[in-house]
Amino acid sequence: MPRSSGPVDSPARLSLISRHLAPSYPLNTPYTVERHPDNIDTSLLPKTQTRALTTDANSSAKMSTQPEHPTLLIPGPIEFDDAVLNSMSHYSESHVGPAFVNVFGETLSMLRKLFQTTDSSAQPFVLSGSGTLGWDLVAANLIEPGEDALVLSTGYFGDGFADCLKVYGANVTQISAEPGSRPQLPEIEKALSEKKYKLLTVTHVDTSTGVLSELKNLSELVHRVSPDTLVIVDGVCSVACEEIDFDAWKLDGVVTASQKAIGCPAGLSISMFSGRAIQAFQNRQTPPTSYFASMKNWLPIMQNYEAKKPSYFATPSPQLVRALHTALTQIVAQGVKERFAAHKAASDKIKAAIAALGLKQVAANPDDQAHGMTAIYLPENVKGAELLPKLGARGVVFAGGIHKAIAAKYIRFGHMGVSVLDPSRGHVEKAIKALEEGLSECGYQKA
Numbered sequence: 001m002p003r004s005s006g007p008v009d010s011p012a013r014l015s016l017i018s019r020h021l022a023p024s025y026p027l028n029t030p031y032t033v034e035r036h037p038d039n040i041d042t043s044l045l046p047k048t049q050t051r052a053l054t055t056d057a058n059s060s061a062k063m064s065t066q067p068e069h070p071t072l073l074i075p076g077p078i079e080f081d082d083a084v085l086n087s088m089s090h091y092s093e094s095h096v097g098p099a100f101v102n103v104f105g106e107t108l109s110m111l112r113k114l115f116q117t118t119d120s121s122a123q124p125f126v127l128s129g130s131g132t133l134g135w136d137l138v139a140a141n142l143i144e145p146g147e148d149a150l151v152l153s154t155g156y157f158g159d160g161f162a163d164c165l166k167v168y169g170a171n172v173t174q175i176s177a178e179p180g181s182r183p184q185l186p187e188i189e190k191a192l193s194e195k196k197y198k199l200l201t202v203t204h205v206d207t208s209t210g211v212l213s214e215l216k217n218l219s220e221l222v223h224r225v226s227p228d229t230l231v232i233v234d235g236v237c238s239v240a241c242e243e244i245d246f247d248a249w250k251l252d253g254v255v256t257a258s259q260k261a262i263g264c265p266a267g268l269s270i271s272m273f274s275g276r277a278i279q280a281f282q283n284r285q286t287p288p289t290s291y292f293a294s295m296k297n298w299l300p301i302m303q304n305y306e307a308k309k310p311s312y313f314a315t316p317s318p319q320l321v322r323a324l325h326t327a328l329t330q331i332v333a334q335g336v337k338e339r340f341a342a343h344k345a346a347s348d349k350i351k352a353a354i355a356a357l358g359l360k361q362v363a364a365n366p367d368d369q370a371h372g373m374t375a376i377y378l379p380e381n382v383k384g385a386e387l388l389p390k391l392g393a394r395g396v397v398f399a400g401g402i403h404k405a406i407a408a409k410y411i412r413f414g415h416m417g418v419s420v421l422d423p424s425r426g427h428v429e430k431a432i433k434a435l436e437e438g439l440s441e442c443g444y445q446k447a
């Protein structure tokens with residue numbers, strides 16, 4: 001399937017999606033600034049967290065002030081926290097004014113905590129664009145035309161990363177796994193010992209299959225067998241819900257986006273690169289092969305923003321960056337380890353409920369199963385095009401399959417961010433109930 005045609009969607013599902021796009025949110029709700037003892041602005045925290053952190057007896061507050069709408073449980077974009085959404089209503093401000101420069105600088109510093117890096121040579125980037133821009137950033141800056149890249153593919157997005165690298169002239173070798181599994185270390189070791197690769201890419205969670213790749217042992221292998229090869233991770237569907245220990249695992253690049261587990265509206269490409277990756281960029285023999293995605297253009301801007309100095313290459317979106325700042329404030333206040341553990345606990349429950357319904361996952365091996373989404377095989381006689389509208393009628397939006405080899409045979413359930421971190425929303429229970437009832441209406445009975 002050509003990438004431009006997007007996910008496989010039935011007309012019924014498309015109309016569901018367009019209905020979902022309709023509501024206008026009350027973006028102008030004023031909020032007062034309270035300070036938590038650790039100097040965290042408590043107005044930015046979810047109400048559940050605020051109550052835990054303050055003595056404020058706000059216990060009867062509604063968990064979300066957003067209008068009723070279908071619960072979006074696709075693997076990104078995800079449901080928003082109210083404070084994140086409210087940040088988007090900030091009045092217009094200069095992108096080089098002191099208030100915004102301060103917010104952008106803090107945002108970059110908080111990203112270091114999210115990626116668990118304290119290495120000052122590592123560099124965060126926040127650019128206007130979607131997750132795909134991260135691929136371009138890697139392809140245009142970290143590899144030169146004619147150099148070799150090894151791409152590990154566990155689905156649609158691994159294949160996409162390979163396509164992007166080819167567009168920039170990289171010579172790509174791809175190791176692709178069968179749908180539902182991942183390339184194994186011996187095969188990767190063999191490939192690494194046969195050729196000198198400038199970089200290796202791995203999709204941490206391929207959103208088309210729900211397969212989780214293991215990063216720690218993979219990076220150890222690359223450093224042992226081919227120490228100069230950069231280890232680059234597509235973390236679009238894993239950052240903020242799966243453990244990523246940037247320094248300890250010696251990663252060279254993790255690219256992600258705002259709209260998945262980070263819980264922010266779509267529109268930001270977010271990445272972290274190691275000092276080694278930045279050095280590889282600086283050692284290029286040829287100029288970067290993109291203008292907008294050039295690290296030459298963005299590196300000084302990111303460094304200046306983090307040092308709270310105004311700087312300009314291309315206009316950032318102050319509203320989106322403010323939303324990201326709020327999302328990261330919440331993540332850092334919760335603690336990243338706690339966040340990963342909460343996603344794992346929710347995922348374990350969801351996977352147990354799915355097994356109890358007699359359903360199998362696309363990712364067959366439990367160690368290869370993502371914690372922020374589940375790709376679920378449909379029973380033999382049930383079609384996604386029939387089931388998804390039945391979930392929609394129950395106020396739940398799941399996604400259809402997008403891996404071309406199995407697209408019609410499975411559906412995808414995203415369980416990231418507030419939908420699992422704020423149990424009072426009841427999203428998980430609502431989704432499991434809708435799935436059970438929808439399947440039964442389709443004539444499915446557990447054997």
Ligand SMILES: Cc1ncc(COP(=O)(O)O)c(C=O)c1O
Nearest residue numbers: 130131132157205207236237257
């Ligand atoms: C793993 C992965 N990589 C890359 C992308 C591309 O991100 P975007 O659609 O934000 O451009 C996605 C999108 O879902 C993804 O899931």
